[in-house]
Structure formats: C-alpha cells, structure tokens
Amino acid sequence: MEIRLLRYFLTIANAGTISQAARILHVTQPTLSRQLKALEQELETELFSRDKQHLQFTEAGRYLKSRAEEILALTDATTQAFADRQQELFSGHLAIGCVESANSAFVAQKLEEFMATYPQITFDLYTQTSDAIVDQLDKGLLDLAVLLEPIQTEKYHTWQLPQIECWGLLVSKDSPLARQEAILPEQVTQLPLLISTRPDVQALIATWSKHALNELQIIGNFNLSYNVIPLVAHQVGVAVRIEGAPIDQEQLKFVPFEPALTTCGVLVWRRDREVSAVAHRFIQLFAD
Incomplete structure (x- = not known):
C-alpha cells in the first residue's frame, strides 16, 4: 500500500467529495477516482458509499482512516527525524x-x-x-x-x-473535610471517591488505605481530573489526585493524605x- 494512496484517501475523506479533494491535491478528478478505485481493489473492499452529494464512510473506510492517520503521522515524524539529524544547528x-x-x-x-x-x-x-x-x-x-x-x-x-508528587483528596471548600489538615486511611473508606481509571493508581490507594478496592466507595472514575471538578465542587464526591495540578481555588481545596503518600x-x-x-x-x- 503506497503512502501516496493513503494521502489521497485521507484528503478525500476530509474533503467529503472527490472533486473538492482533486482541487486540493491539484490532480484531475478522473485521476483521483482511479486512484481511489485502485486502493479499494487492493484492499478488496469499498471504503465509501457513494451518493450524488457526498461520500460516506463504510465500516472499512472508518477503520482505514484511523490507521492511515497513524501511519502518515509516523511517516512524517520519521522523515522529520532524519531531517533533524542533518541539521547541525x-x-x-x-x-x-x-x-x-x-x-x-x-x-x-x-x-x-x-x-x-x-x-x-x-x-x-x-x-x-x-x-x-x-x-x-x-x-x-x-x-x-x-x-x-x-x-x-x-x-x-x-x-x-x-518535584515529589503528594497525593490526597480534592474536596469542596464547603465540605467539613476542607477544614482538616490531612485525610486518614480510615476516613477514605467512608467517602464517595472519584479515582483515576489507571489500575496502578487504584492499587496504590488501596495499599495506602490498607483496604481492598471493593471496600472503598468508588462512585466514579476519570482520566483527567479537571473533568470531575464540578462534581467535587457540588459535593457529589471527592477526587483522589496529586497536589499541584490546577484547581479552582475559590471552590476547591486539596487535602493531603496522612501518612503522606508520595510518588515521583x-x-x-x-x-x-x-x-x-x-x-x-x-x-x-x-x-x-
């Protein structure tokens, strides 16, 4: 499968029509249509369903778009890396x-x-x-x-x-927890927890609290902590996270664990x- 054909395919996918893609690529529409047909024949599947106005992805087309974006990004990164090595400055x-x-x-x-x-x-x-x-x-x-x-x-x-990363809970300033100097292990089992989806982080908190995960009241998981800031502010739950990441200091407070839980x-x-x-x-x- 040629890189050139993948670039043609992605241009068609992003433009929505072969005619518009042909203008972007500075090739004729019949030429681009033949190239798309050749790619579909090579893969032995249709990549688009066609109507008079726009092209719609088939399931195979959606899959190829995802893989083509990765392949071309890696190709461009590799080309750039070789170019970088040739530049003394x-x-x-x-x-x-x-x-x-x-x-x-x-x-x-x-x-x-x-x-x-x-x-x-x-x-x-x-x-x-x-x-x-x-x-x-x-x-x-x-x-x-x-x-x-x-x-x-x-x-x-x-x-x-x-910088040592200190773990604790992000809590609402209206919560009684915000008046504490630290969060103790025995308290954690009584709190509605929002915690990272990462198994390593979950295991870290379980080990620190000396409780199995199923003994903790985990009400939700998140991948980036700013996604749960409104939930913490409205006291739906408290979020397990590190100190130092940006927060709304008018609504929220970080309270560290005691004994201290730190990582690097x-x-x-x-x-x-x-x-x-x-x-x-x-x-x-x-x-x-």
Whole structure:
C-alpha cells in the first residue's frame, strides 16, 4: 500500500467529495477516482458509499482512516527525524507528552532553556491521560513523555524529575473535610471517591488505605481530573489526585493524605528506539 494512496484517501475523506479533494491535491478528478478505485481493489473492499452529494464512510473506510492517520503521522515524524539529524544547528522539532503533574512547571522551565539555546526548534506539547500518552510514545508519535508514578518502566529509559508528587483528596471548600489538615486511611473508606481509571493508581490507594478496592466507595472514575471538578465542587464526591495540578481555588481545596503518600514524576523514552538528535539534546538538559 503506497503512502501516496493513503494521502489521497485521507484528503478525500476530509474533503467529503472527490472533486473538492482533486482541487486540493491539484490532480484531475478522473485521476483521483482511479486512484481511489485502485486502493479499494487492493484492499478488496469499498471504503465509501457513494451518493450524488457526498461520500460516506463504510465500516472499512472508518477503520482505514484511523490507521492511515497513524501511519502518515509516523511517516512524517520519521522523515522529520532524519531531517533533524542533518541539521547541525538543531533547527528541528520536538514532541513531548505530559500528564497533569506538579513537575509540569519544571519541564516548562527546561523547555524554555532549550528554546533559548536553539531558537529555531519548534515543539508540540501534548497533554493527555497517561494511557493516551504511552500509546502515542509507543507508536513513535512522541519523542519523550512526562509520566507519573506508579508506571511500568521496563520498556523505557527513565529520568526522575525533582518535584515529589503528594497525593490526597480534592474536596469542596464547603465540605467539613476542607477544614482538616490531612485525610486518614480510615476516613477514605467512608467517602464517595472519584479515582483515576489507571489500575496502578487504584492499587496504590488501596495499599495506602490498607483496604481492598471493593471496600472503598468508588462512585466514579476519570482520566483527567479537571473533568470531575464540578462534581467535587457540588459535593457529589471527592477526587483522589496529586497536589499541584490546577484547581479552582475559590471552590476547591486539596487535602493531603496522612501518612503522606508520595510518588515521583519521570521523563521517559523508549529503550528500543533511537531518539532524534533534538530529543537527545533535550534529555541532556536534565542531566546537566
């Protein structure tokens, strides 16, 4: 399957019609129609259902669109990586994934230093859930990632970040919990908990509280904590999270666990993949 055909397919998919896609690609409509037909013949399936106005995806077409976007993003990233290595002045590109973390400010500081030294470099800073970032890193779409322990690190080189992450509960300021200095393990079993979907985080809280997960009143799960801020503000539940991530300080308060539960943030990159010259130099900043 040719990369060129995948680009044609995606252009058609995004444009909605072959005629509009042909104008974007600067090819004739009959030529583009033949290319689409050739791709469908190669895959032995129709990718679009056709009517007089627009093309509609078949199930196979929707699947190919998802895979084509990943393939082309990886192709472009690989091409860019080779181009970066040929440039002595590091005028390349850096893609970093970053979870919600107290270490975000430290990483931003390092990125600022890096840009001051290599002003021609551009970057993408991708903020998402840990699972989504790991998926992008494993596919080669990110150079580096900032993740929050606990994580499985067998596949990655790691560099521990300096800011210790303190765990606790995000509570409404109107809640009696907001007047406490700390949250004790025996209290956690009595509270309606909103907790990360990550099994590692759930196991961490269960171990700290000395209770099995099924003994905790987990009423909901989330992937990014800002999604549950309104629920916490209205006292539907309390959210298990780290200190330092942005909150609405007029409505919410972070109360730490006691005994303290702390983990570290880590900068990670794949063991089995050579990083770009730009990423390699950025990693060196953390060792300086």
